Amino acid sequence: MQMKPRRGGAVCASAMVLGLTVGAVAQADLPIIYVNQTAAPGGNGTSWAKAYQDLQQAITKADTLGAAQVWVAKGKYKPGGGSALRTSTFKLVDGIELYGGFAGNESQVGQRDFDGLRRCEFEARCRR
Numbered sequence: 001m002q003m004k005p006r007r008g009g010a011v012c013a014s015a016m017v018l019g020l021t022v023g024a025v026a027q028a029d030l031p032i033i034y035v036n037q038t039a040a041p042g043g044n045g046t047s048w049a050k051a052y053q054d055l056q057q058a059i060t061k062a063d064t065l066g067a068a069q070v071w072v073a074k075g076k077y078k079p080g081g082g083s084a085l086r087t088s089t090f091k092l093v094d095g096i097e098l099y100g101g102f103a104g105n106e107s108q109v110g111q112r113d114f115d116g117l118r119r120c121e122f123e124a125r126c127r128r
Contacts, residue, residue, distance in 0.1 A: 030097065031065055033058045036073035036104045048073075048104050056080075056090055059098070067095040073104040 034043075035058045039051035045058050052058040055070075055077040062068035079088035092098070101112045 031062075031068045033062045033065075033068050033070045034073075035070060035077070036102075037075040037077060038073070038104075048106075051104070059090065059092065059096060062096045063093045069097040069099060069109075071102050071106070071109075072098065072100040073102045074100070 033045040034048050034051035035045070035053070035055050036048060036051035037053050039048075039053050041053065043050040043052050045052045045061055051073070052061070055072060056079060058070050058072075062070050077090075079090050099109055099112075103113065106112060
């Protein structure tokens with residue numbers, strides 16, 4: 001399954017406010033991989049403080065674990081780190097639970113605050 005965004009290839013993490021499970025039923029005991037585009041470079045995804053900046057890197061890491069949750073802090077994420085063609089896509093894999101809309105300090109999915117988050121459609125720019 002691939003998300004195919006248009007208009008510059010941006011995907012807004014706030015679009016994933018309810019979460020997207022690719023594959024099986026959601027499991028609370030899966031390892032968590034963190035993504036935050038404002039994190040320090042070189043993160044390994046093991047915490048918000050060490051989050052990946054690149055969404056695809058996190059999805060790839062989650063795939064190597066066999067199953068995991070990927071928590072994405074709000075922001076715009078582009079396939080290929082923003083340098084890719086407009087036709088580039090994120091490659092999703094089975095068994096990965098993808099959740100967005102985080103501020104970057106939560107410890108539970110239910111702590112996300114959706115008030116004031118931007119809504120985003122994959123084929124349009126983010127807007128309030």
